[in-house]
Amino acid sequence: MTVGFVMLVHDALDRAAQVARHWSEHGKPIVIHVDKRVDGPTFEYFKGKLADLENVRFSDRHACEWGNWSIVAATQSACELMLDTFAEVRHVYLSSGSCMPLRPVEEIQTYLDERPRTDFIESVTTDEVDWTVGGLDQERFTLRFPFSWKRQRRLFDRYVDLQRRLKMTRRIPDGLTPHLGSQWWCLTRQTLSAILQDPRREEFDRYFKRVWIPDESYFQSLARLYSTQIESRSLTLSKFDFQGKPHVFYDDHLQLLRRSDCFVARKIWPQAERLYREFLVPASRALVMAEPNPLKIDRLFSRATERRTRGRAGLYMQGRFPNEGWENGKTSGRYTVFEGFTDLFEDFEAWIARRTGNRVHGNLFAKDRVHFAGGDAVYNGALSDSAPLREYNPRAFLTNLVWNTRGEHQCFQFGPADDQKISEFLATDGNAQISVISGAWAIPLFHSNQNFSELRKEAAHLQRVETAHLDLLRMGKTKARVRIWSLAEFIENPMENLQTILDEIGGIGQRRLSEVPVMADLSGFGQFLQNLKNQGMSPHLMGDFPLIQDSAEKPQGGRPYLVK
């Protein structure tokens, strides 16, 4: 008793011949179907290459086209020839010209000998399948597909549409439950001959001729009628990508293929010299009775699909430039934006850096230059501190910064005196945590030594800019986590407010706060605001500030607050 190989071949004939020879020389009978579209001389040449082998036969040639009946017809005639010619064959293994055995033939033989009644054919009902491409699963069996998907795509699609609209359906032959599965199977003589000699074969064939991709359903469905023992998996390692196109193996997959312990793999790139050299050798090792375990390969390919369909969040490059809303993360990680904090607290940046262990930048979007942490002129990823470069594409600047520092948490300052182009991006980025003390920009003005008319003008300008910014942060499509305090609100309980922010950032400062950074001196600030009002400007972003600071009760900035 032996296994016989049926090979469907349409290109890379030299490689197919090599594999056929390998099996044949190991005493396994082979029937080869060569696509009719291969021209005469090439076919003769191919035949000639295998002429010296007694156990190789060539079956009637059909012109095969992907997705239609011809492939099944080719398989049928090749299998009939196999069963008729080689009486000693117990299992028939369907393979293609781009398949390659990964384990010695003896191991396949032993494996099958131990399971003489088992049919290895992936066969699942349409409800359980999620890998069909093009949205056609159940409909493969209930619509008609007279047009070629590759050559007559438009007709194909329109006819499908038409049938859907007219609610045309076909009757599935009685007793048949449509099943789908890999085209590459290994069936026993009993099951295969039962399918091929079925009295109802004509009826089934007629039905499947108009099913889409019948090579993935004909044997898979019919085997269910006759097999006594189905192992619903393929012995051939064959993976498909998200477009339904088979993954290809190259020389650099050698170790991966070796360790998979699969019997046969497809497809092999025809020029993968090393693979063909390493695997098509006479058995040189002791027989190993391992179960096939393609887990690693599965993982490799599912990662590839993931990369192709979802990509790396926050990455923009020549192969990935998502449309608005499709970024799956506008930036690659969380970051924190502080607005107004450096105005209210002295040396805030150093303090927050100490508390959280994060990288804390100054005003990245300042008009004069980019204030990177430590005042660097160039930063991670060779980002320049040039303001014109940054303003040329502030979005790219920020996404680059976050991408370049993956694994770190960036914090930076922002305010109404900065370039505002980035504002909307910040608001709509779900990775941004924005904390605002509105109106805090007035504190440095208050401390500055400018003429009051200039101060007023400046204050009016900053207030206008910040109002627009806050409107953005409050709009409906904001995705950032935003906290806004007016200055008056914030200083009522600075420690608790800072604690909330620190909790959100996480990092090393997990202990409760016992001190806040030194606060700017605010005595007289209420009067300053009143003066602005008196001059005709209305400072409203700071909240309600008492005209005269109640300095007796409230602790002054700089004195430590007590733990609650």
Next chain:
Amino acid sequence: MGLLKSYRLRMERKRWRVRAIRKRRQLTSVKNRTSQIAKSDIIVFCTLRNEVVRLPFFLKYYRELGVDHFVFVDNGSDDGTTDYLSAQPDVSVFGTNHSYKRSRFGVDWINWLLRKYGHGHWSLVLDVDEFLVYPFCDTRPIRALTDWLDASSVKSFGTMLLDMYPKGPIDSVKYEAGRDPFEHVHWFDSGNYTIQKNERYGNLWIQGGPRARAFFADKPERAPALNKVPLVRWDRSYAYVSSSHMLLPRGLNLVYDEWGGEKTSGCLLHAKFLDTFTSKSAEELKRKEHFANSHEYKAYHSGLSDDPDLWCKWSEKYINWRQLEILGLMSKGNWA
């Protein structure tokens, strides 16, 4: 895309093609071996001038990747480039002394040669200082890539031009013919690139890198474009619009995914900043044959005389394609 726009682009493509056909008269055959080109050959197309020093490594690099034939336009070399190329068994050389600038920086000539010899072939349009790196390029020849692209029904392959520079002054190490330029010139900027979409042609417009940082910090809009689509399964109806940055029909520029995924893409390592650069930029400045009135070369010239070092402490040292893929400068996409 509206009918009108589509029609306009079609007309524009036609115009470029007609222009290329017209400019073919400027080319004379110096050594034509194109009859050797077999049906499935991969061909490099390249315009150059006085590059005899760079050529040995260039040819070696692409031969090792599996390129079958090279087609060069020699724009008036006088340093032996012509003879050197003519002596190579897999090279065809076409000569011209006409203006590089008026051939739209060689695009018209290349469009013609592509039309004539590139039809149906995977064609690589390169400068002599550009070295293609694609996923798995250390273990898979370029035909593995083109076969895979064919199987995926993809007709063009996108890259970014990655400027490489040495540590220290550009002319500190002398480049010798045949040597790998990346022995010394192996630093690059890993994360300062900016991308915009060109709505007209649908391509991405990428800028940044050391050139933007060092020479164009005040006028970033003038920084050179780094997006390139050098590898195309050519058809005679196609045309490059501007260098290999973009082409028509515009579907070929869609080498990026718009729905969040990553398409398989590569980098062109740009060995521009060899020691030959200083003299070359002085010469190009005199010839005034380059883009935007050689604005770029002016910037280099003044930039390099002030501070000739492009290296900074965040410069990344080139190791291999995997490093570029991890850094997000290229992607395997779903090629595994």
